[in-house]
Amino acid sequence: MSYTLLRGTFVIRYPDLPRQGPEPDGDTVKFKPDSPALVEGLPRPSGAPPKINGRGISVRLEAIDALETHFNETHQELAGANAGRDRLLELLGFTNVVFFEDQPNKVQSADQDSIRGHVLSNGIDANGRLIGFVYPGEPAEPDGTPVFLDDARVDQSANAVLLTEGHAYPAFYATLPATLRTHLADVSRTARAAKVGLWPRSKADPNGKATVPDLATLQQLVMWPKLFRRLVPFLATGAPDLSGFDAWLRQDPVHRDDPIFLLDRGEHGNLHDVIEAVGHDIQLTVWPEDFIISPDPAPAGVTRNP
Template identity: 35%
Template structure:
């Protein structure tokens, strides 16, 4: 499958980049118009919001359904810093999560994309250095090219989770799954503290406990939304999940589920675990 190559610059001053999102200023303001029959990408004030394909970093400022909350700071902050360093930024200064200065203020780079997500963010593989082709061309993305991207790099460090959607070509997905397992087996990054699939589960006793456990960000977001919208207990969490259409396939068992509910266990009313590893799941595009 081909992806559109877009050249431009990464912009972080005045924004809140984390381990899997950043702003990108395309050289050609109409670059994303070439994505025919694809979900649209919004360009606002010259920049597109970019969501890194194939990965999910710990949340540093989630506030979709209530007050801002974050996952454990160590790995969310480390992933964000690793991404900015990879993209060529140094001496990054923040007030809260907002970047107020950096060297350089803009960093040249390129991205490969198939289109946007439901929030009109560009879902992409991110690169720096010599582009692999001319601006605005469609490229066949193979594993060697994938290995040059920030997406691949972050998974090799163990600082982010894999997050696969159905449009990601299977050979690229397999490569990202392989480096995920290698990072986990080597005990890199967040993996020694990951409680997503541990037998006893992640201890969850309410909203404050979510800031203390390392779990898959998608599970974290579902728990936050449940606590904000339903109740401060796990009692109704399976029913809440059953009402959220996630359309997930578990590769190892070749099973498809309309929701995450069958993949989540509540243990003694005080812990949550998932029954499939993150790299073993593929979500349908919304």
């Protein structure tokens, strides 16, 4: 699959509006492309147009899912979430980044408010973000060049480094070519076996259950972030335990119970097929690299591609 090369600038702070600036995390960063028209022309698997303006567009890093620094007024284990965010910013070239004490997700100061870099993208996600692999510095090719992305070049991306160092979980969507998925799955397995980064603290996975009696406990845990993002709104319903989580997922097959393809079984399924929840205990029964997540479908009447 060909990726479009986008030259531009990564942005972490607005000098004129620092308290209204971007909120970078371990898998999302603001990017101001040199040629916005190239972004407008990218495929739209879920039918959503790019949310781009004069300040740029958010890039959702392909193939990884970092711990949440902020999600619906909650967060995951902050030590791991902040470590992933800080490492991403370091890989892109930002230095001496300081966050506001009272707004810990917004940048108060840094040696660079913005820095040159580039993205290899093959589309726009359901939230209007750029899906891509991110790189510091200037590439050899001109803006807009179609690039066949191989293992060697993907390994140079910040995405792959974060997986290698255990700062993020894998999250493989159908937008990711099979060859890259296989390669990055091996990268993640190697990191897990080496027990680097977040892996020694990982819970709710095939190695063992997590006990989640309440939201406060959930926010101290390290687990696959997509599972965390499903648990937060479920717990907000006031459910006394997790026994109803399976039924709650199934009520919404688009925004809760994501369609997946199970690689070991060669079968289509849904998120509930890889989660066990009983009482206050929950776990993934399959490692995240062993299934493919389908992007949100385009609404009826909406064109998937421009």
